[in-house]
Amino acid sequence: MSRWSAYPINRILIFCCCFSVLMGCSRELAPGNTVAMQLQKAESMIDAFYSFEAEQLRPILNTAGDAQARLLDYQGWAEGGNYLVMERAPCATVASDKIDCAITVQDDPVLALETGFNVTDTFHLSFDGENIVDVRTSSNDQPIYYEARQWVEDNMPEVMAGPCRRENELRVTPGDCARAMTDGYAKFLSAKKSEEARSDSGLLVPDDFEVPVLVETDSFKLVPLGPDVVEQDYEAYMSSIAHLQATFTRSTDWPREDIDYEAAMADMLAEQARFSERRSFAYAVLTSDGTRERGCLYIRPSSRPAFDAEVVLWVTQTEFEAGFDAELYDWAQNWISSSWPMSNVVYPGRSISWDEWEAF
Numbered sequence: 001m002s003r004w005s006a007y008p009i010n011r012i013l014i015f016c017c018c019f020s021v022l023m024g025c026s027r028e029l030a031p032g033n034t035v036a037m038q039l040q041k042a043e044s045m046i047d048a049f050y051s052f053e054a055e056q057l058r059p060i061l062n063t064a065g066d067a068q069a070r071l072l073d074y075q076g077w078a079e080g081g082n083y084l085v086m087e088r089a090p091c092a093t094v095a096s097d098k099i100d101c102a103i104t105v106q107d108d109p110v111l112a113l114e115t116g117f118n119v120t121d122t123f124h125l126s127f128d129g130e131n132i133v134d135v136r137t138s139s140n141d142q143p144i145y146y147e148a149r150q151w152v153e154d155n156m157p158e159v160m161a162g163p164c165r166r167e168n169e170l171r172v173t174p175g176d177c178a179r180a181m182t183d184g185y186a187k188f189l190s191a192k193k194s195e196e197a198r199s200d201s202g203l204l205v206p207d208d209f210e211v212p213v214l215v216e217t218d219s220f221k222l223v224p225l226g227p228d229v230v231e232q233d234y235e236a237y238m239s240s241i242a243h244l245q246a247t248f249t250r251s252t253d254w255p256r257e258d259i260d261y262e263a264a265m266a267d268m269l270a271e272q273a274r275f276s277e278r279r280s281f282a283y284a285v286l287t288s289d290g291t292r293e294r295g296c297l298y299i300r301p302s303s304r305p306a307f308d309a310e311v312v313l314w315v316t317q318t319e320f321e322a323g324f325d326a327e328l329y330d331w332a333q334n335w336i337s338s339s340w341p342m343s344n345v346v347y348p349g350r351s352i353s354w355d356e357w358e359a360f
Contacts, residue, residue: 037130042091042099052079063131073170080175081107097127112185143270152184160251222283226272229284234264236293243317307346
């Protein structure tokens with residue numbers, strides 16, 4: 001065969017090779033392959049997260065914006081909390097360019113609560129092509145977890161101002177924070193057991209005491225905290241973050257700007273459970289028409305054995321500036337003494353200074 005007769009065949013072969021290459025490229029760009037690459041990237045991120053090596057996680061999230069710092073913060077917390085993976089479900093596509101990865105872990109903070117529960121964290125990843133552009137997390141924490149965290153914020157402000165101190169909404173030392181909170185949760189559980197023992201003996205309120213569920217005055221009304229008032233409560237404390245940090249919690253951990261509606265609802269469910277179990281009684285102080293929360297009032301067994309019960313309260317910054325704080329405190333003292341069965345009640349930060357209370 002002459003070289004001229006072979007020419008058409010060569011052209012055909014070259015064309016077929018080029019076509020095959022093009023088809024290969026198109027397959028690489030096909031949606032199915034993009035999803036496979038996203039799933040692989042998601043699994044790699046989970047591997048890097050639970051390696052507890054920031055240098056493994058950081059480059060995987062270099063296109064994730066603010067989520068990189070949040071995940072590194074959480075990784076530090078998880079390392080300090082000795083997270084141990086108990087079950088790892090495969091990452092799964094849940095929507096276009098969105099993948100969820102569910103990981104069940106055992107960790108020291110939850111172990112300190114002695115519930116026998118292993119929490120499942122779900123990482124919600126958003127993609128642009130093969131790049132991770134955002135990561136959010138959610139957890140199925142039990143109500144007692146939020147109760148313990150609130151107790152530490154209320155009773156151990158040195159933890160929130162020290163190892164759990166935040167800058168730009170991130171923990172400065174997340175690992176130290178996890179260890180300090182674990183210790184705080186253990187102390188919470190001890191206090192809770194003592195509280196329940198006192199409640200069982202009727203020290204706070206007798207079994208036949210009818211706990212008020214609606215109290216109305218000329219300028220406000222009290223109703224139990226719960227899901228029915230979550231919107232009013234969330235709006236109230238989020239409107240007064242700096243004010244409440246300075247006057248109520250003395251901590252930057254609550255309230256803070258990154259509290260979302262899910263966390264707010266979990267807090268309401270925890271308060272509702274404690275109220276229904278007659279372990280403590282938290283009330284929203286609403287306007288008479290119920291549309292706006294002016295503050296909150298909490299009645300609970302005392303964390304100090306010298307007292308039967310402790311009462312704390314707060315009002316929003318606007319209400320504080322209008323003089324309502326003093327009005328509510330005066331009213332609360334009269335109401336507690338006339339309508340509740342406890343005889344030795346303390347008002348931390350009011351009838352006793354915070355410094356004295358913390359040293360008690």
